[in-house]
Amino acid sequence: MLILKKKDIIQYVTLNEVLIPIIEEAFISLSKGKTVMPPIMRIDIEKYHGESDVKAAYVEGLDSFAIKIASGFFDNPKLGLPSSNGLMVLLDSETGVIKSVLLDEGYLTDTRTAIAGAIASKYLSNQDSNTVGIIGAGIQARLQLKAILLVRKINKINIWARDQVKATQFVDSLKDLKIEINISQSCKDLASVSDIIITTTPSKKPLLEFDWIKKGTHITAMGSDAEQKNELHPNIIKLCDTYVPDSQHQTTILGELNHAIKENLISPNDKFNDLGSIIIDPSLGRKNKEDITICDLTGTGVQDTAIARYTYNICKKNNLGIKI
Amino acid sequence: MLILKKKDIIQYVTLNEVLIPIIEEAFISLSKGKTVMPPIMRIDIEKYHGESDVKAAYVEGLDSFAIKIASGFFDNPKLGLPSSNGLMVLLDSETGVIKSVLLDEGYLTDTRTAIAGAIASKYLSNQDSNTVGIIGAGIQARLQLKAILLVRKINKINIWARDQVKATQFVDSLKDLKIEINISQSCKDLASVSDIIITTTPSKKPLLEFDWIKKGTHITAMGSDAEQKNELHPNIIKLCDTYVPDSQHQTTILGELNHAIKENLISPNDKFNDLGSIIIDPSLGRKNKEDITICDLTGTGVQDTAIARYTYNICKKNNLGIKI
Secondary structure, three states, X not given: OEEEEHHHHHHHOOOOOOHHHHHHHHHHHHHOOOEEOOOOEEEEEHHHOEEEEEEEEEEOOOOEEXXXXXXXXXOHHHHOOOOEEEEEEEEEOOOOOEEEEEEOOOHHHHHHHHHHHHHHHHHHOOOOOOEEEEEOOOHXXXXXXXXHOOXXXXXXXXXXXXXXXXXXXXXXXXXXXXXXXXXXXXHHHHHXXXXXXXXXXXXXXXXXXXXXXXOOOEEEEOOOOOOOOOOEOHHHHHHOOEEEEOOHHHHHHHOHHHHHHHOOOOOOOOOOOOHHHHHHOHHHOOOOOOOOEEEEOOOOHHHHHHHHHHHHHHHHXXXXXXXX | OEEEEHHHHHHHOOOOOOHHHHXXXXXXXXXXXXEEOOOOEEEEEHHHOEEEEEEEEEEOOOOEEEEEEEEEEOOHHHHOOOOEEEEEEEEEOOOOOXXXXXXXXXXXXXXXXXXXHHHHHHHHOOXXXXXXXXXXXXXXXXXXXXXXXXXXXXXXXXEEOOOHHHHHHHHHHOHHHOOEEEEOOOHHHHHHOOOEEEEOOOOOOOOEOHHHOOOOOEEEEOOOOOOOOOOEOHHHHHHXXXXXXXXXXXXXXXXXXXHHHHOOOOOOOOOOOOHHHHXXXXXXXXXXXXXXXXXXXXXXXXXXXXXXXXXXXXXXXXOOOEEO
């Protein structure tokens, strides 16, 4: 059994193009129904403004599967601690024997989430999209930005965040990218000048209205991963040309789709092509340049299994970690 | 962060009376509603006859909580491996920081399950019960037997197992107890001579009928922890004097109660006093010597949190484990 620490993992697993086909494969398996992916388990600790989620997925034919704990404790920064934390456990599919505990402190979750964003834009945005608008200024905002550069030639970045100080810090921290960066005064302003919009906030109220969205825009909404979270006005889901969930089972409960169903804008019986099916057949996604496309990402266990397996294999090959 | 291996844990955590009040406290918290205990997560890997369950519980006021992975891969013995496996993760309740990974390989689950059995008999069986019938011959059968000796003066043990060879091996392995042990020819025979009956099998068909049960018997049914498992004829739940679930929410889905509800013998709206409420007020349990009482154990996350916290504290105090 191999214990891998974050310091081991970051040596070999970084946010780069190598991970794209690995996470694409995961979405394909999910779409083909070749997975056992139970509903997310969630432990809410309201008193401390914290939550721990457990996700897991077995993919048919793979010799191992992951069970992941990801925690968000939102008062931690006041204590000088990061909000996110967690680990992944890799189990042998045939015997249940534990092959590895990956003490990644949430790093692998952040990484596979960013890669999913890159995949969404790769398949759904117009190929010539060159401006991106990022709503939010947290860790995932930064990673989504880095990830989109893997798939689109971006020459202008627009940022909006509720907290102006954080927005400014975020811009300062991105200077090494040597890409023009502007702080938008509102989400409406941001939408008016962005080909791709990525929402990465924990907002409980919609930040974007349908009327603000330019023709041809692709939006990846990845902030909502809980019942009450909501970044897009539910109308957008109804009026857009193509809506794509990572897992419709999950977005119905946790994603933007949840709110559109609750407001009777979408029937709970409507079936949408998921991200995996678009990867298999991109013609199911964007039909023409003017389309407005939405990808609703809640984060899936198959992504965790994919990145945990990759990390274990590459670290083992390089003799990293503590054997127990 | 402390990594604890099974060899560390077994030095300080053994099946003894010290654990009884610790697990009792857990049931009390659950009964009082002072816990956040999400539904069990389950990953079934049918191809390999395996399953991994995840259980978790936060108990209000405690500074840490556990998330547990427990696997059962039932073809493992053919490969020379134990069926059970798993680990527990202990998290800080205030920050989500991981305090410990307990690589117990299922040992703590086995132990807290046995202690729950002892607690059930302590509160529900007649004080002068001195014969116990064990149905099943696996690890948990052995542990339930050891556990009951902590709470009742047993002078005769009856065993029944489907596999006669295993039953004989089981009896041989118990010779050091210096208690009379008999192999029963049937579950009916066993029931006719046992004051307390403990069922510890993965049976999918009832093994005990109501008519076979002596007046005054207490039964702890702990084999059923999945929808299709069933050890007691559903009639027993209806006709017994007192039915006690560990968690009615769980036994409705996974326990013996599940089958009684499915056969319309019990209304899904009926409310039963759970084990925690019986510990708080034993008069809610057995009313007189002739009563037939049933305790339906599916295994709860609060037991895991209780034993993980105890194990972490005692191992840390004794400088065991690997600090990471």
